[in-house]
Amino acid sequence: MAAGIKDKVAILGMGCSKFGERWDAGPEELMVEAYLEAMQDAGIEPTQIDAAWFSTHIDETGTGKGGTPMSLALRLPNIAVTRVENFCAGGSEALRGAVYAVASGAADIAIALGVEKLKDTGYGGLPVGNAGTLIPQWAPSGSAPGNFAQLASAYRAKHGVSKEDLKRAIAHVSVKSHANGAKNPKAHLRNAVTEEQVMNAPMIAEPLGLFDCCGVSDGAAAAIVTTPEIARALGKKDIVTVKAMQLAVSNGLESQHNSWDGSYFHTARIAAKKAYAEAGIQRPREEVSMMEVHDCFSITELVTMEDLFISPEGHAVKDVMDGFYDADGKVPCQIDGGLKCFGHPIGASGLRMAYEMYLQLQGRAGERQLAAPKIGLTHNLGGAPASNVCSVTIIGALGA
Amino acid sequence: MAQQSIGLTGFGGYIPRLRLQRKAVAQANAWIAPNFLGKGKGERSMANWDEDAVTMAVEAARDLLGPDDDRSHVDALFFGSTTMPFKDRLNAGIISAALTLDETVRAVDVASTQRAGTSALLQALTAVKAGEAKHALVLAADHRKARAASAQELDFGDGAAAISVGTENVIAKYLGGASLTVDFVDHFRGSAEEFDYNWEERWIRDEGYSKIVPRAVKAALDNAGVKAEEIKHFVLPCTFGDKFVQQLAKKSGIAPEAARDTLAANCGETGAAHSLVMLIHALQKDAKPGEKVLVLHFGGGCDALVFETTDKLSTQSGKRGIAGSLANRKEETNYLKFLTFNGLIEWEQGMRAEQDKKTALTTLYRNEDMLMGLVGGRCTETGVVQFPRSRISVNPNNHTVDTQEPYKFAERKAKILSWSADFLSASMNPPNHYGMVVFDEGGRIMMDFTDVEQGTVDSGMEVKLVFRIKDFDEKRGFRRYFWKAVPILKEQAKSQAAE
Numbered sequence: 001m002a003a004g005i006k007d008k009v010a011i012l013g014m015g016c017s018k019f020g021e022r023w024d025a026g027p028e029e030l031m032v033e034a035y036l037e038a039m040q041d042a043g044i045e046p047t048q049i050d051a052a053w054f055s056t057h058i059d060e061t062g063t064g065k066g067g068t069p070m071s072l073a074l075r076l077p078n079i080a081v082t083r084v085e086n087f088c089a090g091g092s093e094a095l096r097g098a099v100y101a102v103a104s105g106a107a108d109i110a111i112a113l114g115v116e117k118l119k120d121t122g123y124g125g126l127p128v129g130n131a132g133t134l135i136p137q138w139a140p141s142g143s144a145p146g147n148f149a150q151l152a153s154a155y156r157a158k159h160g161v162s163k164e165d166l167k168r169a170i171a172h173v174s175v176k177s178h179a180n181g182a183k184n185p186k187a188h189l190r191n192a193v194t195e196e197q198v199m200n201a202p203m204i205a206e207p208l209g210l211f212d213c214c215g216v217s218d219g220a221a222a223a224i225v226t227t228p229e230i231a232r233a234l235g236k237k238d239i240v241t242v243k244a245m246q247l248a249v250s251n252g253l254e255s256q257h258n259s260w261d262g263s264y265f266h267t268a269r270i271a272a273k274k275a276y277a278e279a280g281i282q283r284p285r286e287e288v289s290m291m292e293v294h295d296c297f298s299i300t301e302l303v304t305m306e307d308l309f310i311s312p313e314g315h316a317v318k319d320v321m322d323g324f325y326d327a328d329g330k331v332p333c334q335i336d337g338g339l340k341c342f343g344h345p346i347g348a349s350g351l352r353m354a355y356e357m358y359l360q361l362q363g364r365a366g367e368r369q370l371a372a373p374k375i376g377l378t379h380n381l382g383g384a385p386a387s388n389v390c391s392v393t394i395i396g397a398l399g400a
Numbered sequence: 401m402a403q404q405s406i407g408l409t410g411f412g413g414y415i416p417r418l419r420l421q422r423k424a425v426a427q428a429n430a431w432i433a434p435n436f437l438g439k440g441k442g443e444r445s446m447a448n449w450d451e452d453a454v455t456m457a458v459e460a461a462r463d464l465l466g467p468d469d470d471r472s473h474v475d476a477l478f479f480g481s482t483t484m485p486f487k488d489r490l491n492a493g494i495i496s497a498a499l500t501l502d503e504t505v506r507a508v509d510v511a512s513t514q515r516a517g518t519s520a521l522l523q524a525l526t527a528v529k530a531g532e533a534k535h536a537l538v539l540a541a542d543h544r545k546a547r548a549a550s551a552q553e554l555d556f557g558d559g560a561a562a563i564s565v566g567t568e569n570v571i572a573k574y575l576g577g578a579s580l581t582v583d584f585v586d587h588f589r590g591s592a593e594e595f596d597y598n599w600e601e602r603w604i605r606d607e608g609y610s611k612i613v614p615r616a617v618k619a620a621l622d623n624a625g626v627k628a629e630e631i632k633h634f635v636l637p638c639t640f641g642d643k644f645v646q647q648l649a650k651k652s653g654i655a656p657e658a659a660r661d662t663l664a665a666n667c668g669e670t671g672a673a674h675s676l677v678m679l680i681h682a683l684q685k686d687a688k689p690g691e692k693v694l695v696l697h698f699g700g701g702c703d704a705l706v707f708e709t710t711d712k713l714s715t716q717s718g719k720r721g722i723a724g725s726l727a728n729r730k731e732e733t734n735y736l737k738f739l740t741f742n743g744l745i746e747w748e749q750g751m752r753a754e755q756d757k758k759t760a761l762t763t764l765y766r767n768e769d770m771l772m773g774l775v776g777g778r779c780t781e782t783g784v785v786q787f788p789r790s791r792i793s794v795n796p797n798n799h800t801v802d803t804q805e806p807y808k809f810a811e812r813k814a815k816i817l818s819w820s821a822d823f824l825s826a827s828m829n830p831p832n833h834y835g836m837v838v839f840d841e842g843g844r845i846m847m848d849f850t851d852v853e854q855g856t857v858d859s860g861m862e863v864k865l866v867f868r869i870k871d872f873d874e875k876r877g878f879r880r881y882f883w884k885a886v887p888i889l890k891e892q893a894k895s896q897a898a899e
Contacts, residue, residue, distance in 0.1 A: 123751040125824055133760035137771050137870065138882045140834035140848045141755075146822030150835055154818040157859035206821040206831070255836075256786045256794040258844055262818035262836055385818075386836060386846055 004278040007241045007398060008103045010231040012224045013042025016355045019219035019343035020188040027056070027063040027117040028073040030220035034348075035074050035113060038222040042109075043234060046074075049224070050107035052081040053097035055090035055114035056347040058127055063117055063347075070113055087382025088296065089247070090114060091221065091350025092391035096245050098225050108230055114352075115220035116345035125216055126346075145205035145213055147384035148297040152207050154262030155303060159314045167207055169317040170298035171198035174211045176326050177295065177334045181341025183368040188215040188343030212298040217343025221351035223358075228398055240361045243375070243394040244278035246271040255386040267390035268307035268379065275392040276309075281375070284309050288331055288394075289373035290360060292353035294381035295338045304379060305333075308392070327368065335360065335368055350391060353378035357395050374400040406528050407570040407707060409535070411680045411716060412464030412562035414456050415667055415725035417851055419443035422554050424733040429549040439554045444668030446732055447543050447558040449741040449828040450850055450868040453481040454491055455881065456560035457541040458498045458867040463720045464537070464562040467811035471499060474564075476533035477507040478523050480516030480540040480672045482589070484509060485879055494881065495539060497772035498867045500808060506533065514637075514699030515579075516540065516672035517561065521695075522703060524565040525574050536565040542671025547595050548744050555639040557668020561676035561722070571712045572683065572693065576624030577705035580616045584608050584700065605640050609648060612702050617652040617694065620704030628653030631706075632691040633682045635660045637674035638698070654694070666726055672697075677722050684723040689713055728892075730853075741828070753826035757873040759880050769806060774865065774883045776843055777804030785842040809865070810883060813840040816861045821854065837863055837885045850884040862888045 015037025017030045025033070039046070054070040056063045063069050067081030084093040091114035098110035121127045126144055130136075140146075156166055175195055181187040193211060201209035231239050248267035254260040272284075281287045288310065295301035302320060305311040310331055311319040319325065325333035336342045336356035339349060357376030359365045375396040382389040426433075426440025447456065457479060465471055479492035486494075492507035501507075506527070510520040517540030524536035541560030546552035565574075586604040587596040613636065621628055634649040642664070646656035660678050662669070670677050675697040682693060689711040697703045720728075732738065739745040769775035770788050777789030781803045784795040789807075793800045819835025826832075833849035835857075849857070850868055863885035870882040 121751070125752075128752050128755045128826075130755075133763040134767060136757070137759065137764060137767070137880055139846060140832070141825060141871065142820075142822050142832060142834050143825040145824055146820045146832065146834065149820035149822070150818035153816075153820070153835070153859045157817075202823075203831075204822075204824050208820075252786075252790075252794045253796055255846060256788075256844060257784070257796060258838055258842060259796065 005099060005103055005245055006243050006279055007228065009099045009225050009242045010228040010236070010398065011240045011242070011358055011395065012044070012109065012226045012231050012234065012236065013038045013040070014223050014355045014358050015039070015041060016186060016221040016352055017219050018186045019217040019345060019352070021119050022218035023119065025218065027069065027115050030117065030218060031070060031073040031113060031115050034220035034222040038111070038224050042224040044109065044224070047077050048109050049076065049079060049111050051079055051098070051101050051110045052076060053094040053110070053112045054081050054083045055085065055094035055112070056083065056116060057085055057087060057090050058116065058118070058129070058346060061117050061120045061127060063115060086389050088294065088344070088346050089350055089380040089382035089389050089391045090347045091352065092378065092380040092393055093350070095223055095351055095354060095393065096247065098223065099242050099245060102225050102227060109224060109226045111222060111224045112351060113220065113222040114348035114350065116347045117218050118216050118345060119218050143205065144384070145208050145297060147386070148300050149205040149208045151263060151303050151385050152299045155299070158261055158263045161317060163207065165317060167199055168195060169320045170212055170302055171195045172320050173295065173298040173301050174198050174340055177338045177340035180327055180335050180368060181337025184337050184342060187337040187341050188217040189337070189341040208297055208299065214296050214339035215341065215343040217345050219343055219345035219348050219352065221348045221355050223351055223354060238362050239398040240358055240395055241398045243396050244275040245393050246275040246278065247389060247391045249389045250383070250387045262385065264303050265307045265381070265385060265388065265390055267388055268304060268381070268392070271390045271392040272308045275394055279394040281394070285331070287375055288377050289375045290335055290357065290370055291331060291333045291377045291379065292336065292338065292356050293333060293379040295334055295340050296344060296381065300381070301333070301338070308377070308379060332370055335365070335370060350378065350380035353380060354393060354395060361395065361397055404567050405570050405573045406525060406567055407565070407573040408563050409566040409569050409571060410464050410564040411683060411721055412460045412462065412719055413560070413677065413680050413722035413725050414459035414463060415445045415559040415722065416447045416451055416456065417728055417730050418446040418448060418732045419729045420446040420735070420738050421731055421733045424735045425554060428735045433549040436551065436554060439551070442665040443731065444554065445557040445559055445670070446738055447741065448851060450884070451558070452485050452543045452869060453483045453541040453560070454485055454494050455868050456543065456558065457481070457495050457539040457562070460541065460560035460562035461495065461499055461537060461539055464564055465499065469808050472502050473535045474501050474537050475505055476524060476527050476536035477501065477505050478510055478520035478536065478538050479508070480510040480520035481542050482511060482514065482516060482672050483542045483544060484511060494772070497768060498881065500769065500773040500775065514672055515697035515703045517674070517676045518695060518697040518703035518705060521563060521565070521676065521705065522577065522579065528565050528567065534566060538563045538565060540673035540676050542673050544671050545594055545742060548739060552596065552598070555664070555669055557670045559667065559670035559673055559677055561673045561680055563676055563680070569712050569715060570710055571716060572707040572709045575626055575706040575708055576620065577703070578616055578619035578623055579703050580612060580619065580701040582612055582701040584612060601640070605644065609638060609640070609698055610651070613648055613696060613698060614652045616696060616702035616704040620694065620706055624706035626692055626706050629655065630692045631658050631694045633660055633687060633693040634658040635675055635678045635682060635694065636696040636698070637669055637678060638662055639664065639669055681722040683709070683713065683716070684721045687713065749826055755826070756875070757871040758876065759873060759878055771882060773808065774810040775806045775808050778807035779803045780805055787843050787845045809839060809843060809845070814838060814863050814865070814885065815840070816857065816859055816863060816887065817844065818859060819849070819857055821857065833857060848884045849887060851886045853889060856889055857887050864888060
């Protein structure tokens with residue numbers, strides 16, 4: 001196995017726009033907002049950036065294809081800008097590109113930026129996408145909640161969980177994220193909710209109600225990366241480094257072969273195992289301080305707790321109900337509110353997750369700051385349970 | 401050597417499960433059409449939003465053909481309908497692709513008259529008699545359209561019939577027949593029109609049916625060498641009431657009790673399919689070996705065919721046919737749903753429905769057996785089956801290359817692995833049900849569900865597969881088809897197993 005990325009790249013600065021229904025801002029304004037914060041945090045000039053990776057997913061809402069939207073918005077000094085797109089995991093992909101560029105020595109300083117302007121469609125939910133010429137001729141013309149909701153039916157069948165018990169557990173997942181999001185000034189949704197409210201909300205895709213679904217938000221997030229040596233030379237202390245970056249992509253097994261039971265993410269388990277190995281983590285339940293996972297829907301977060309080997313298989317319901325993942329639990333999850341409440345601007349989400357872990361590791365998370373976290377994990381999915389890409393990234397204090 | 405007997409060798413039927421209660425229609429329209437309150441009795445079949453003449457014909461044909469993979473014996477296909485979805489694209493060709501018939505099949509659309517079903521049957525009999533075909537398949541179906549608050553809306557029904565014609569295992573010998581061609585315009589539908597224009601019923605009854613039908617009966621009986629009093633089953637679709645049909649039989653010298661139930665009370669008149677629907681119903685319910693059956697269909701004249709049942713009739717006892725279809729019913733009292741399904745109302749579908757449904761015809765043709773016939777692949781080395789077929793096998797233990805042969809999924813047993821009822825995505829019948837369907841013998845497909853009883857779906861439930869409309873491309877007048885899963889309720893699953 002390759003030596004891996006551990007401690008080869010440091011985060012020099014990060015920025016994140018306010019997420020939400022940003023009627024006031026187009027993609028350019030959102031990008032600038034995240035970029036200026038990251039640049040100020042890094043303390044560098046634009047001319048010091050060697051290369052850029054740009055993540056945006058949906059062409060239909062006007063951000064545009066290619067590398068130009070980012071270069072134009074930020075007036076970058078004619079450097080390389082690579083657009084990446086990997087469904088909802090594009091933000092993590094942009095970061096991976098920038099980190100690998102630095103690790104290879106091709107760039108001293110690189111920037112990753114993700115943006116999505118979703119609220120120019122005229123309706124709620126994600127824009128209806130185009131999947132080429134063959135898939136629409138046979139695949140269900142469903143929605144993201146309808147695809148992810150299927151985890152619930154399969155999980156119940158596999159583990160013998162009642163409809164009511166699962167509904168309450170996933171409600172707790174959302175209640176916890178709302179409580180966390182309420183403390184985050186950049187979050188889209190900042191209201192606390194109760195389990196009863198969540199359970200009685202209008203149905204979106206059975207069994208997911210309105211509060212089981214994440215916010216559809218506008219936003220941007222950015223990371224500037226370099227080597228630990230350069231970071232130190234630039235005067236940085238409390239250096240945060242990348243410990244692992246893994247991406248696993250479905251190859252059709254889940255959607256075409258009967259060995260997959262529909263209740264978990266095949267890719268997440270593979271990416272998590274590889275990431276723990278890369279980061280040198282043996283006992284994730286004990287060693288991971290905190291997580292930002294891809295809670296596009298409450299049921300996704302619940303099964304992910306098992307896919308990341310934090311909860312033993314079949315025990316996520318109990319851990320969730322025990323408050324294991326709450327802000328005051330053993331492994332706080334979605335401490336910034338998660339996709340659920342911070343919001344989910346597709347191309348930016350992976351970077352937003354890293355932003356929260358970075359702030360927490362530097363002790364800069366304000367009201368929601370955890371006590372001395374060492375290792376943060378981000379889990380960023382793209383696609384649907386039956387066919388997806390899954391990114392697991394681990395960052396931590398240098399030397400941790 | 402005795403002359404080889406030609407006749408019907410099998411049948412199948414399909415009536416959509418929904419039964420619109422006429423009372424609901426009559427009451428909703430009473431303010432504008434109080435004259436129809438008296439017609440507000442019984443029920444009529446009502447196609448789901450994703451059904452048309454083609455999909456219903458496919459269902460009837462599958463009932464006839466059974467689950468066998470090999471359908472290569474079918475060498476001719478005659479499809480009769482006046483509501484074919486395409487004016488210029490062989491509708492029988494769509495059916496042929498869905499049934500995975502051999503490309504050497506002679507497929508013909510027979511249209512433009514209510515007697516398109518019987519005319520299709522006559523063509524099949526002629527082809528077999530001439531030795532041009534050995535196993536001809538005759539399908540007739542109509543998805544009938546009528547204006548809201550019209551008499552037709554109450555009289556009509558949707559449905560399909562399938563009949564095979566050949567020389568072996570004949571269940572009803574063809575004794576002879578006749579066709580009268582008379583340009584008697586009781587109704588018409590111009591080529592750009594959606595609805596029929598109807599003339600006065602009394603004239604149609606007295607000058608049309610009463611005069612033209614007896615002439616056709618006489619000609620057919622003469623040709624068949626059969627006496628009127630020998631006719632045991634008199635099959636004539638007609639919306640003027642069963643009493644009138646009995647009188648017509650009597651007028652031709654046939655016992656009034658030979659007149660078959662027109663299924664007005666529990667089905668409605670299924671257009672070009674209806675004579676065959678009634679014939680199959682007769683063969684299933686009352687006909688015994690050695691009985692003579694006269695099948696008539698009025699329209700631009702009249703077709704008349706005389707058959708004699710044989711002792712092979714019992715070979716068809718396992719068929720759903722029309723009797724089984726009529727027994728599989730779900731009452732629908734929501735008249736607005738009927739109007740919506742039939743495109744008779746402009747309703748707010750939401751912005752999600754604005755997505756362009758343009759179909760790449762190149763892609764469709766390249767993947768024809770997959771999309772139309774639900775044909776996937778089976779690895780000849782490992783036996784692993786999958787959908788869709790691919791050059792490199794999905795088998796995680798052995799990604800064999802170029803080892804797959806075509807493998808048909810449509811008739812195989814399957815269950816639901818995961819599902820959801822989705823209120824968000826655009827749907828003609830929300831919530832949109834779909835999920836992962838897993839086949840008992842291997843393979844799985846994420847697919848749409850249809851004919852769903854909301855609140856009854858769960859993992860582990862059995863499903864059967866049906867060929868349905870996937871999407872309408874209203875901009876271009878195209879519609880695409882694919883297969884969907886129908887969850888089978890436990891009681892239904894049990895009673896089917898008992899059968």
